Amino acid sequence: MDELDPVIHASARLRITAALAALDAGDRISFPRLQGLLAMTAGNLSTHLRKLEDAGYVDVDKTFQGRSPVTYLSLSQAGRRAFEDYTARLRALLGGTP
Amino acid sequence: MTENDDLESDGLTPEQSLALIQGETRSMKRLFGVQVPVYYFVWGGAWLVGYLLLWAAWPGSPSPVAVPLAVAAPVFAALILGAAVASAVVGVRSNRGIKGTSDFVGTVYGISWALLGGAVGTIGYALIRAGSSDAAVAIYYTSAYALLVGAMYLAGTMLWRSVDQLVIAIVMIVAAAVTGFFGAPGNMLAMALIAGPALLLGGVIALARLRRM
Numbered sequence: 001m002d003e004l005d006p007v008i009h010a011s012a013r014l015r016i017t018a019a020l021a022a023l024d025a026g027d028r029i030s031f032p033r034l035q036g037l038l039a040m041t042a043g044n045l046s047t048h049l050r051k052l053e054d055a056g057y058v059d060v061d062k063t064f065q066g067r068s069p070v071t072y073l074s075l076s077q078a079g080r081r082a083f084e085d086y087t088a089r090l091r092a093l094l095g096g097t098p
Numbered sequence: 099m100t101e102n103d104d105l106e107s108d109g110l111t112p113e114q115s116l117a118l119i120q121g122e123t124r125s126m127k128r129l130f131g132v133q134v135p136v137y138y139f140v141w142g143g144a145w146l147v148g149y150l151l152l153w154a155a156w157p158g159s160p161s162p163v164a165v166p167l168a169v170a171a172p173v174f175a176a177l178i179l180g181a182a183v184a185s186a187v188v189g190v191r192s193n194r195g196i197k198g199t200s201d202f203v204g205t206v207y208g209i210s211w212a213l214l215g216g217a218v219g220t221i222g223y224a225l226i227r228a229g230s231s232d233a234a235v236a237i238y239y240t241s242a243y244a245l246l247v248g249a250m251y252l253a254g255t256m257l258w259r260s261v262d263q264l265v266i267a268i269v270m271i272v273a274a275a276v277t278g279f280f281g282a283p284g285n286m287l288a289m290a291l292i293a294g295p296a297l298l299l300g301g302v303i304a305l306a307r308l309r310r311m
Contacts, residue, residue, distance in 0.1 A: 004115075010108050011118060018119045022126035026199035033195025037129065038122075072197055087119060093112040 028072035138301030144177040146294025156283030236282035244274035
């Protein structure tokens with residue numbers, strides 16, 4: 001289990017990463033939409049996003065829609081690569097080909 | 099998941115991790131694909147019912163049920179307008195909170211429908227002004243809109259790599275090309291019976307794909 005990336009290997013962060021990885025490359029999702037999709041509280045989602053952002057796995061884009069601030073999220077290139085490595089290692093651990 | 103969820107590994111086994119990934123990927127795909135059957139059903143219903151009504155209302159139609167044109171024409175218009183509004187609402191809703199490539203693609207795709215639909219209508223109006231017969235105008239409108247749908251589905255095939263859309267595109271293009279040879283109002287009956295069921299079948303297949311995800 002040591003070889004699995006600890007930043008991703010926690011259920012909340014794994015769900016966030018998998019959801020962001022399912023977006024088309026070049027797409028970003030707003031914080032409220034992601035929160036709704038994952039059915040997580042805003043505080044919980046923020047906490048885990050910060051951890052992913054600190055690792056350089058998530059790009060956070062703060063912008064304005066009219067006068068309201070909106071945060072858009074996407075996997076960074078490093079995040080996408082880390083998620084692919086994580087998935088490959090999982091499959092290898094489970095006896096498949098990496 | 100709780101507010102105090104552990105920041106470190108929470109003892110996930112590889113099996114659980116993989117199941118989480120697959121579950122999340124599946125629900126994201128399902129969420130962004132949930133509108134596809136709606137498009138097919140709404141448009142399939144509108145084309146089937148709308149063109150059947152127009153056919154039944156056409157002077158000299160062999161329809162067993164007589165429908166006044168004053169009823170058929172506005173109902174047809176309402177069905178098409180309703181389908182367009184429903185598609186726009188569903189499309190915007192499914193894309194809310196998403197920015198980037200697919201947001202741009204979806205917006206241009208949506209505007210293309212309106213732009214081309216307006217152009218087809220305008221050309222038809224020009225044909226009427228130029229003195230085209232009712233029969234010729236009926237053939238033009240029926241086939242031109244089917245051709246437009248076929249072309250947009252071809253674009254959809256390329257944008258979203260959807261074989262379903264390719265099949266529907268081919269059906270619509272063939273329907274556009276051949277129904278005119280039935281003359282008016284036979285072309286409307288043919289269009290109702292080709293395009294309507296093809297789109298409805300597309301909806302059934304899209305729904306089955308969604309459920310299998």
